[in-house]
Amino acid sequence: METYDTKSCNDLAKLHYRPIDAALRWCGLIAHEMKILQAAGESQYPPLGSFPQWPCLRTNIERIIDAIETGELPHGRDGKTVIPGDHVAVTRRTIRHSDLKAWMAKHHPDQKPKFLFDDIERTAHPAINADSFRALQADRDALKARIEKAEEWAKVAIAEKKEWIAERSELVARLGAAEPLSTRERNSLHRIIGGLLELVKNPRDGRSDDAAVIRELVENYSDKEGISARKLQEVFPVARRLLSAD
Structure with a gap:
């Protein structure tokens, strides 16, 4: 009633x-x-x-x-x-x-x-006056909406950061438990780094993703030990995760 x-x-x-x-x-x-x-x-x-x-x-x-x-x-x-x-x-x-x-x-x-x-x-x-008051209310409501949106973004960012920290800790633990690299494995990684340096020194269109970079490295350096499609597909994701975790 x-x-x-x-x-x-x-x-x-x-x-x-x-x-x-x-x-x-x-x-x-x-x-x-x-x-x-x-x-x-x-x-x-x-x-x-x-x-x-x-x-x-x-x-x-x-x-x-x-x-x-x-x-x-x-x-x-x-x-x-x-x-x-x-x-x-x-x-x-x-x-x-x-x-x-x-x-x-x-x-x-x-x-x-x-x-x-x-x-x-x-x-x-x-x-x-009344019009000014209504305008202030509208500004307040808009600001409130922006704050709520920022809070949601912050929650997502914090959750992602926690995931990165957990992944980094896991990778560090794996590295700590892993056996030292052999001379052969270390040289393979050095060759991959060298090949990437040559690509950086000679930029060109078409290197938009990992697949394109891997394809060009294999085309140019397939005769070098450690530079193969399979090896690069293993190394690149690990390298990216470590870089993001840091």
């Missing part, structure tokens, strides 16, 4: 406000709304000296009225916006909620009254 969402609306907000309605909400005096409106009657202001404990009430009414009269703040008549320059009786002046919020954000960015701004907007830096 769905429950009532208390965040679906703002119980302090209205579609439009008279200057005094907006000012008393701006000051956080909604609990005293009835008393303030009764004191003001049909006037735009409460009587002078009527609420000395709330000096900002009159100041904020004056700010709103001044913004209306200077054209900073769009206004209307009984809730309906009028074109600039259209005369509206002061007792019928109203300001739309969205216009008041935009004016407040632009001209009083340090002020975030609850009836205009939600909790996120009230705690955000004045330079951060």
